[in-house]
Amino acid sequence: MSSMGRGKVILLGEHAVVYGVPAIAAGLGRGVSASASPANETTLECSPWGTRHGLASDEDLGRALSAVVAAHPSAPLPPLRVSADVALPAGAGLGCSAALGVAVIRALDAAVAHVASDAEVAERALAWEQVFHGNASGLDNTMAAHGGVASYVRGEPLEALDVRRPLRLVIGNSDESSSTRTMVESVARQRERDPERFAKNLDAIATLVKNARLALEAGDTRALGQLMDLNQALLSAWFLSTTALEDMCRAARDAGAAGAKLTGAGGGGCMIALVESDETSAAVIAALEALGFSAFEAEAG
Ligand code: PMV
Numbered sequence: 072m073s074s075m076g077r078g079k080v081i082l083l084g085e086h087a088v089v090y091g092v093p094a095i096a097a098g099l100g101r102g103v104s105a106s107a108s109p110a111n112e113t114t115l116e117c118s119p120w121g122t123r124h125g126l127a128s129d130e131d132l133g134r135a136l137s138a139v140v141a142a143h144p145s146a147p148l149p150p151l152r153v154s155a156d157v158a159l160p161a162g163a164g165l166g167c168s169a170a171l172g173v174a175v176i177r178a179l180d181a182a183v184a185h186v187a188s189d190a191e192v193a194e195r196a197l198a199w200e201q202v203f204h205g206n207a208s209g210l211d212n213t214m215a216a217h218g219g220v221a222s223y224v225r226g227e228p229l230e231a232l233d234v235r236r237p238l239r240l241v242i243g244n245s246d247e248s249s250s251t252r253t254m255v256e257s258v259a260r261q262r263e264r265d266p267e268r269f270a271k272n273l274d275a276i277a278t279l280v281k282n283a284r285l286a287l288e289a290g291d292t293r294a295l296g297q298l299m300d301l302n303q304a305l306l307s308a309w310f311l312s313t314t315a316l317e318d319m320c321r322a323a324r325d326a327g328a329a330g331a332k333l334t335g336a337g338g339g340g341c342m343i344a345l346v347e348s349d350e351t352s353a354a355v356i357a358a359l360e361a362l363g364f365s366a367f368e369a370e371a372g
Pocket of ligand 1: 081084086087088163164165208251255334335337
């Protein structure tokens with residue numbers, strides 16, 4: 072049996088969330104699956120990366136594995152071979168490391184018949200995330216374990232939203248790497264330079280997020296798409312978009328997406344486009360691939 076950890080996207084409100092505005096995050100139907108079986112020593116193998124780490128490895132994956140094995144509620148665990156199948160791009164803002172952590176934890180649990188709630192898994196996955204992100208916010212590991220759609224206010228527990236219907240997203244990868252810290256710092260500098268303009272932008276994003284929540288609860292995909300487009304414009308005003316992200320958003324909208332925006336830190340990473348039908352989904356993916364980007368559809372929420 073294989074155990075799953077989900078990827079995540081931020082639907083609206085990234086960066087503004089740093090200044091107290093709620094963000095809306097969604098767990099993806101795609102992520103990482105893993106299974107564990109008895110072995111002579113404990114290892115983690117990840118495909119398609121072709122990596123293999125043991126408990127003594129001083130690389131991040133080995134240290135993260137050690138952290139969750141040592142802190143397991145049934146420790147000491149017997150030696151286990153954990154195999155993970157990663158179906159998300161890494162380092163693209165889709166919560167790949169948290170999805171892997173949750174999948175590994177669930178695989179360990181299944182191997183030793185430990186029954187854990189989603190909340191317990193999310194909490195244990197924070198120790199995994201700290202290895203990769205130092206000061207992890209708690210968003211990725213929580214979404215990886217729970218899925219669904221949630222409103223997230225910094226420093227507060229996630230609030231699950233009652234979404235009328237699952238969302239269909241096409242995710243396009245710009246293949247440009249960016250650092251979340253650098254992007255957050257560049258927004259902070261803009262705030263220092265022109266606090267008034269910054270506050271106006273922040274207020275506008277807060278209004279979009281409020282309306283997006285209503286649209287999600289009402290199942291109004293069209294309205295949600297328009298709010299995503301507007302959020303994208305405000306994120307570009309903070310210089311968080313790139314030519315690749317803009318090209319992807321335009322191509323997705325031209326191919327019939329209800330809305331499109333960058334997701335997460337920006338400066339690279341991924342674009343999300345809201346689609347309503349198989350035809351639109353295929354058209355958006357084809358349009359992105361024609362521009363040379365990789366793209367896939369994932370159900371969210
Ligand atoms: O791309 P991610 O998952 O690292 O999201 C970053 C979200 C920010 O709002 C830009 C930063 C943060 O800490 O909330």
